[in-house]
Amino acid sequence: MPEQPIFGAGPLSRADAERIEATLLPNLDRHHLRLLAHCLRSFQAIADPRQSGPLPDRPTLEQWLLQQPQFLDEPQFRDLLLKQFLAAAQQLEDLAKQQDLSPLELNLEALIEASTRASKARLEGPHNHPSNCDHPVQASSPS
Secondary structure: OOOOEHHHOOOOEHHHHHHHHOOOOOHHHHHHHHHHHHHHHHHHHHHOOOOOOOOOOHHHHHHHHHOOHHHOOOHHHHHHHHHHHHHHHHHHHHHHHHOOOOHHHOOHHHHHHHHHHHHHHHHHOOOOOOOOOOOOOOOOOOO
């Protein structure tokens, strides 16, 4: 049986949130990871009982959003959330393809591993400073 969500609401369990916080990822990367994990868990709940295969499609997401009482009087928020779900779905589908899984088979560990790889590549890359940086990159001098 899955662990209860944090504070009784939302698809992420306390263990999920603690696992994300325990990563050594920068704050912005952890925030992005939380959002993707939240979307993945939402998609898995919407698709239940299916545990593999594609993510719910747009009409299914729209129908689900209309069935959520907290969104009934919030059409603009529903539209914005749908757009965010669709953007997250694309990222999750890309990740699933890279890992040779169906999107619904992804789990938190797969998301953490992908986030860690992406963050490490960004930090170790040759251009790890902002492109709009107005000062030259300092070359280290031999000691």
